[in-house]
Amino acid sequence: MNTMEINKIVAGVICAVLLVVVVGKIGNALVHPDELEAPVYPFSEDVLAGANAPAAAPAAPAGPEPILAMLASADLGQGEKVFKKCASCHEAEKGGPNKTGPNLYGVVGAAFGHVGDFSYSDGIANHGGTWGFEELNEFLYKPRDYIDGTKMSFGGLKKASDRAAVIAWLNSKSDNPLALPDPAAVEAANAAEEAVDGAADAVEEAVAQ
Numbered sequence: 001m002n003t004m005e006i007n008k009i010v011a012g013v014i015c016a017v018l019l020v021v022v023v024g025k026i027g028n029a030l031v032h033p034d035e036l037e038a039p040v041y042p043f044s045e046d047v048l049a050g051a052n053a054p055a056a057a058p059a060a061p062a063g064p065e066p067i068l069a070m071l072a073s074a075d076l077g078q079g080e081k082v083f084k085k086c087a088s089c090h091e092a093e094k095g096g097p098n099k100t101g102p103n104l105y106g107v108v109g110a111a112f113g114h115v116g117d118f119s120y121s122d123g124i125a126n127h128g129g130t131w132g133f134e135e136l137n138e139f140l141y142k143p144r145d146y147i148d149g150t151k152m153s154f155g156g157l158k159k160a161s162d163r164a165a166v167i168a169w170l171n172s173k174s175d176n177p178l179a180l181p182d183p184a185a186v187e188a189a190n191a192a193e194e195a196v197d198g199a200a201d202a203v204e205e206a207v208a209q
């Protein structure tokens, strides 16, 4: 290969580079790409991210696990043990005194603020209604969430089996214990509720289409 040929090759490469640059400039001059201020499809990035993300785990149900179906088989001995956590503030024997908290004999099924000579918070005093199993389940799960401004400074019982046991035991501390719900009936009621929810969702979907 002589110098002449090398020069031609170098010149060719330079021309090619120049051509690319010039064509690029001309292209830009002819076509003005208008940048969009906002994406036309506003969710595109989220959607793309979402499309590849694993399906979100179903949200944990808010609030305490239900205990109705556990009451009938709850262990009263266990309930008495759990009550040790309450005993610094509560007595549960008939005719027993109020302590920091009111006497709890007969509280299950009784009105909120069931003791006459105890000075309740407004949250309890003005609540209205009665302490059924479900109300007690909510209250004992997290007292401060259930009753605004409650005087009961107790963090709560996080274990459903503890709540079921102590509620069943408290129910036995009464002149008129409530009948414990039949677990089969509770399950049937839950299944019926789910079926109704499912049907409502189906109707909603059908209407939306």
Ligand code: HEC
Residues within 6 Å of the ligand: 082, 083, 085, 086, 087, 088, 089, 090, 100, 101, 102, 104, 107, 111, 112, 113, 114, 115, 119, 120, 121, 122, 123, 124, 125, 131, 136, 140, 147, 149, 150, 151, 152, 153, 154, 157, 166
């Ligand atoms: C640190 C003291 C304390 C502890 C521990 C405590 N309580 Fe209480 N409890 C109270 C006070 C004070 C009240 C009154 C609350 C109010 O007026 O807001 C109360 C109210 C209640 C009520 C409502 C009574 C009514 O007449 O309406 C129930 C039911 C109850 N407590 C159950 C329990 C149980 C069950 C436990 C144990 C798992 C427990 N408490 C632990 C202080 C306590």
